[in-house]
Amino acid sequence: MNRVLLEDKVLKENDRIAAELRERFREHGVLCLNLISSPGAGKTSLLERTLDGFPPGRRVAVLTGDIQTDNDAARLARFGFPVRQITTGGTCHLDARMVERALADWHLPELDLLLIENVGNLVCPASYDLGEAAKIVLLSVAEGEDKPLKYPSIFFKAELLVLNKLDLLPYVSFNLASARDNARRVHPGIEILEVSCVTGQGLTHWEAWLEKRLAQVAAARAGAIA
């Protein structure tokens, strides 16, 4: 018997497409963000508040993934920005090829920001690179503060944790400090924002985070052109 040693990444085809997407985003100065959470944590609500706060003409588009229905796309299309639903038909995550297909007839030079709402799932989306600049994980206070310890992969890979539904804190036994500690145990450098998409609490910090990242992409692009 002959043993051949290999170092083949199992998801190398996904990673190849994701690398191509990342290069296209870089070339055109598009900030791509991948929003991940369990179902019902508030990804669509955060996107609604985000789009609602943008002036008309803001160069933003949204891809939203779900197993079935285009409900989320319908909710988000109200704000007048391009929105496209990716219906996976059973697959529990988005992969790079789905994003590549969804973008096929979109003109990236017309965009500054592409927001991807992944399928609601704290496990599987963590494995698939979509070419994004950053993964953002949302956790609502209606869930448990130990979620980062139970699902370390996504909290490890996300740059930013958005703790949502702060308006529900008086009604649930969620320990905010413990949630922050748990996220930092898994990922010491993770940034954390606390918001309520119902009351608007904390959303200025989210908007500031977005603008900071957009400015970094714009500066990198200006540097590349100059």
Added chain:
Amino acid sequence: MHELGIANSVIEAVRAEALRRPGTRVRKVGLLLGELAGVDRDALTFCFDSLVQETELAGVPLETQLCRRRHRCRCCTETFVVVDYETTCPCCGSTDTGCIGGEELELSFLELEEL
């Protein structure tokens, strides 16, 4: 539950490697699986075994080696396994440590039999 898709990708990778080595038959597949990969070993093995039924890979065992999360200290360069999310350097006590392993999801070896 994305292990079915991952198992399919493992099989595609195995077939691609096997095609490059004509005159051999795959007898065992080795996989490195990091604890941060977000993939369940038992579910992956079950999916792999199910997908290879009645193919040229039927009965080929998938041997997964679990890889712990490992960090390197940026102060003293010590490398260590992270247990219970403790990322502080056990050697010098620095908290400035970076992850160097634990995200593996890769084919590590094939055992081949000459035909």
